[in-house]
Amino acid sequence: MADFPEKGRKRRKEVRVGNEENIEKIMHREIEKQRRQEMASLYASLRSLLPLEFIQGRRSTSDQLNEAVNYINHLQRNIKDMSSKRDDLMLMSGQSFESRNEQSRNDNSNHVVIRPCLVGVEIVFSVLQTPLSSVLHVISEHGLCVLSCISSHVNGRFIHTLQAEVNDLAFVDFAELELYLLRLP
Secondary structure (H helix, E strand, O other): OOHHHHHHHHHHHHHHHHHHHHHHHHHHHHHHHHHHHHHHHHHHHHHHHOOHHHHOOOOOHHHHHHHHHHHHHHHHHHHHHHHHHHHHHHHHOOOOHHHHHHHHHHOOOOEEEEEEEOOEEEEEEEEOOOOHHHHHHHHHHOOOEEEEEEEEEEOOEEEEEEEEEOOOHHHOOHHHHHHHHHHOO
8 A cells, every 4th residue: 555655646746747848838839829920920011011013923931031132122222323323413513412511501691582472472581690570671672562471490591481472473573682682681
């Protein structure tokens, strides 16, 4: 009789060890299942970002990854091509991109753009220090009635966008108005 309890104890230990191994296997399977689901979700989101021409007929994830790499390389080539074209255009105009930005930061003169709009005329005026009241005075002297004005402060300059009503565009000398605005202090 003394032998039976020992055998029972061994069996219980074996059963416990077997249950722990089963629990570990089940946990491992669940973790692996979650990992596969997450990877499938990530592949699906990657596939959704690629243009159709890069994924047509491609089903395997390795094909999708290869096409994603091809698409990224394609975008990088486009960026280089466009940068080169921009630089060529800047050279043809006689300025580099950097020098043009530097020049616009150091430019102390006023800039004016006058163009027709639905209500009459739109005037975009970029200044460093000229008060808006001076601009409005010149515009009213030329027979324009200001309907709206939006002002912004960008890179140390004020940019005023004004819309003015014009009864007859033929009676307004836009070149003269532009000269007056450019001469403002």
